[in-house]
Amino acid sequence: MQSFRLGSISGFEIRVDLSWFLIFFLILWTFIGSVFPGNYPGLSQGTYIVMGVVTTLLFFASLLAHELSHSFVARAKGISVEGITLFAFGGVSRTRMEAETAGDEFQIAGVGPLTSVAIAVLFGLLYWIGTAAGWSVAVNGVTGYLASINLILAIFNLLPGFPLDGGRLFRATVWKITGNLKKATRIASWGGKFFSYLIIALGVVQLFGGLILNGLWLIFIGWFLNNAADYSYQQLVVRASLEGVRVRDLMTPAPETVPPNLMLRELVDEYFLRQRYQAYPVTEGDRLLGIITLNRVKDIPREEWHSRAVADTMISVEQGIVSRPEENMTQVLEKMAASGVRRVLVVRDGKLEGIVTANDIASWLRRRRDLGEKMG
Structure with missing residues (x-):
């Protein structure tokens, strides 16, 4: 919205x-x-x-x-x-x-x-x-x-x-x-x-x-x-x-990450144009800093891509994009709606363990329906 x-x-x-x-x-x-x-x-x-x-x-x-x-x-x-x-x-x-x-x-x-x-x-x-x-x-x-x-x-x-x-x-x-x-x-x-x-x-x-x-x-x-x-x-x-489904059941474990000092031009050329992902967690060593999304980059003028780093563009972890593996997925839906990012990063003891996206949720629900599982 x-x-x-x-x-x-x-x-x-x-x-x-x-x-x-x-x-x-x-x-x-x-x-x-x-x-x-x-x-x-x-x-x-x-x-x-x-x-x-x-x-x-x-x-x-x-x-x-x-x-x-x-x-x-x-x-x-x-x-x-x-x-x-x-x-x-x-x-x-x-x-x-x-x-x-x-x-x-x-x-x-x-x-x-x-x-x-x-x-x-x-x-x-x-x-x-x-x-x-x-x-x-x-x-x-x-x-x-x-x-x-x-x-x-x-x-x-x-x-x-x-x-x-x-x-x-x-x-x-x-x-x-x-x-x-x-x-x-x-x-x-x-x-x-x-x-x-x-x-x-x-x-x-x-x-x-x-x-x-x-x-x-x-x-x-x-x-x-x-x-x-x-x-x-x-x-x-x-x-x-x-209800009752945990984050760990739907998350994609060990997602590929990018460093905060990567320039947006390199991010676009080496990641967004070569791989299918629409977002990447941003880490520095073992420390999770945030997430950078394709839509976020699109909002930046192209002429700034050579001089602007991921750290200056990413969505920080303080903006409610983090969840725990044992959290209920209904809570994740609320976080996605509140942040508008449509994905959350799964963290345990401060370390990144996985990522859950809106597409992951939709695919899981679709598989459940195709297998004849009762919805709700």
Whole structure:
């Protein structure tokens, strides 16, 4: 996931995915180009721009508050939350583990829509006060739309399709009844896919009815929900399949290493172009320093390859890319996701013993499936 750090709130790191910018400017353009001019004619273009910017920013602030509510309840339940990432259609709390009970899952999921309803009530109250007091049409327009949008957000999130909050509430209910998280997730994911097809179908109908912008939005949202339902279920299956599997079972032992003083030009010519590996551990004697990846080198201008060394480009061991042979593979998945490197170095007593990559995990899961082993 391509994202950058925005800051932190109460210890939760806030990151913004690049896809967020696409939706941000689409929503901004919709407000400025059609919504506000169509509903509040006669105002200046500058006023429409200010209304659009303020409404869009406060809408995403509302989404952030929605996600923060999930994170605060998860933390209260003993679930470690690394932070929140805002992306195309909202946000997601990055947790290190699933809820341990159906009750915890229900409370964590349920607080999000309640927060959106509370925000809708707040803006609705401001709209009512502003209308009664004769505030500016621009101010009342912003508060009125924010009240409506947050109410719609709460209702949409309550649809019983995973991974929406309503789908998580549904999953928690099925989990409580069956006692089986995987089965509950599968059923909730089916619900998510069903609703995604309904939303896409409604979008197609609106397209043929002449409501092109509305139709495209619905198709886009339905497509996203469909992919999210698939991804969420597959993620659970992978985690369940790797539960109890140790790093030593999947690692490639004694990987080839490179020295820290090697120039990038030599690294490319002698290693990346001659061998199949996409990354190499960096060692100095018996001491592990970090890892150098092909993507890391690609980010460096070619004219610097002759003068820049591996030590100046590598990802250091302090950045969470190290694991122990006896560690559970589910922990490795979390480290890969947190570091973005897609591989970890296996170390015992400070010495490099092996490496595990995302491809190693995928190959192991594929072999297990081909041999007829039950996944999860």
